[in-house]
Structure formats: C-alpha cells, structure tokens
Amino acid sequence: MVPETTVEVGPDALARELTDKGALTTDWLPAYSAVPRDRFVPDAIWPGRAGMNRQDDCVLRSEHPELWWRAVYTDAPITTQWDDGAHSGPGRGRTPSSSSSMPTMVFSMLDALSVEPGNQVLEIGTGTGWNAALLCHRLGDQNVVTVEVDAVLAAEARSRLFAADFAPEVVVGDGALGYGRRSPYDRVIATASVGNVPSQWIGQMHPGAIIVTPWGPVYGGEAVARLVVDEGGVASGRFIGSSAFMRLRQHRKNLPSTDRFLDTEKWPLDAARSGTTLSPDDVGDWICMFAIGVQVPDLYCRVTWGEEGSYRLWLFDTGVTSWASADYASGRAEFEVAQAGPRKLWEELEGAFWWWHQQGRPSFDRFGLTTRGGPTHKVWLDDPSNLVPVRRDA
C-alpha cells in the first residue's frame, strides 16, 4: 500500500529525476513503470546516500512505512544485507553484502548493455531481483539468467520475481564462473565489482557480445567497464563512469591485516624519513586512487586519524614486504614521509600520481580495459595502444 502523506515521493517523481539525469532512457521507461522498485526491496533496509559509503540505521517497513517508501524512491543505494547474512540489525553490521543499487546506476548500466530483442543475458548478482525483473520485462523471462551466491537471497528474489509474474532462471552459485549451461550469451551484466574479468564470462559469450561490469584495482577507485568481445576472445572497451559496488565475493580484497604485521619482527621497522610537497589529501579522490591502483596493482592503503583533522596515510604492499606513511595536517606545505622495506611505496605512489597529473588528470571515461579474462589485463588511456604504465606487477 502507498503511504498517503508521501504522494510527492514515488515512482513518478523518481522517473522524472532519473530522466533528467540522463540515466533512464525512453527504451527502459516501460520496464521502469511496470516493475516498481518497492516490490523488490525487503522490509528491513539500511538506506544509503548517493555517492557515499554510509548507511542509516535500519528502517522497518512495518514500523516506519513512510521512511521506507521515501528511501525506496530516493535515488540512492539501499543496503539489504550485512556480513553475508550474519548480522540482522537493528544497527549497521561491518560490511554491506547485498543491496538494491542506486537507480541511476541501475539504468546507466542497463543503457550501456545495449540490449536487442532476443538477446540472452546473464546477470551476476541477483540481490533483490529488481534488475533481473527489469531485464525480463524488456527481453522475456526465457532470455534472462541471474546468478546469486547467497542461497537465502536467491530464494527471496525468486519469490519476489514470481509475485511480480516473472520467472527467469535464478541460479545459486559463484557468478565468477558464469553459468555455462545456458551459454553462449549476448550480454553479461555484473552488479558486483571485480578486480579482473573472469575468463569464464568471455568464454561463455558470442563474438560481438557485450560485458558491463564494475571494475577496480586493489588500491581503490572503481568504474563501470563496457567491453565488447571479439572473435579471438579478447574483451575491450572503455569505462563509462565511476561506481562503488560491493565486490564479488571471490574478488574481495582480503588484504593482510596490517596490525598483525606491524607487531612482528618480520616487518621492516627501520624507516627512512623524508618530506614531500605532495599532500596526502591530493591523492585521495576516487579517480586519483584508480589511476594509482592501476599503475601499482599490489598497493593498498589505510588511514589512521589524529587530532583536528590530521591523519596518517599508510601504504602497504600485498606481499607484505614494505610500508610507508605520509602525515597530513591542514595548513602545511610539506608533509613527513616514512618508508621501510625494500620498496619505497610513497615514491611509487608519487610516480603514479604525477603520471596521472601529466596526462591532464583524465577522468574515468578516458580510460579503457582490454583483457582475455583472468588476472592479465591492460588498462589504457584514450586508445588501446596507449597503455597506462604498470610500475609494479601484482
């Protein structure tokens, strides 16, 4: 039932907003209108904010129907599961593990998928089932397969899809493996991010097929890639814009715990001290992190906070050989750096930053990706022949 006091907040107002933003195109409007988001969002939700990795406290539809409705018809992501289902609220858990993605992102990715009638589509990450339902409305149930790693979420999505008169094949499994039984596909759309494109996806696709997937390096930064698969099994294309999806379970970063290493003698303790004029604050934007992460694939970072907005940016390598830190405090022109171990991680970061700066600080849509699948890939700038330098192999 639609709450009476929120007539201004609802599917029509959100449709106008998404259309104005250029995300909801006329060819997806019928699916949007026929498949309301509220039929796919569960009763207990943790509303998110656009562009921010923050969630509000749990909202129960049964207790606060107006708040729930407002969240569903706001252009923002909604967390629907934490910690792979281990946490049920009412507060927030540690890590969001399923969500109803931000509507702008949903329709931008569907638009990038460029579906045509009769296309066979594989979706990775069923979640609530909303995206699968939109695809079914556009292409027909028989052309949509969706894979969800979490059996409980898959069962709930299946029931919601059934209640809305859709019956795509909902598979419980590891979407990193694709789903060979229904291949070859014309389109693959992933709604969880990857660190590399699984070779199974490419192997299960026709030449000319399109993959739309969020992709991001270990260091941070992430964007949606739109790749076309060629006759030789190479997928290549540009990034279409920034994103911040949860990682595919098998692609989670699982970074070494730095606390553990800092406490042992194995970790190099003698640090060389120096100064830098590059502020740690200038290397923290999502796109800048992406450019650094592509060039130094095994670099990761952590921040520890001090007083009055000061902080220490820590750098580590996933092989756990070296560390560096850079101290930020406002109003400074120079920042103290410490580097320990065989690698000079701050210098590697600076080299990557200055390369990006010298290219004119390109945005995500100037970058592209070429891959045969698996850990080997090439990231390029403007043209596939202009490769982004990799300063250190992962």
Ligand SMILES: C[S@@+](CC[C@H](N)C(=O)[O-])C[C@H]1O[C@@H](n2cnc3c(N)ncnc32)[C@H](O)[C@@H]1O
């Ligand atoms: C952002 S949510 C998907 C949103 C969904 N498309 C919707 O319309 O609600 C990401 C989903 O990917 C699932 N997931 C994570 N790793 C997976 C994997 N290896 N295979 C399949 N699904 C996975 C998560 O359980 C989660 O439900």
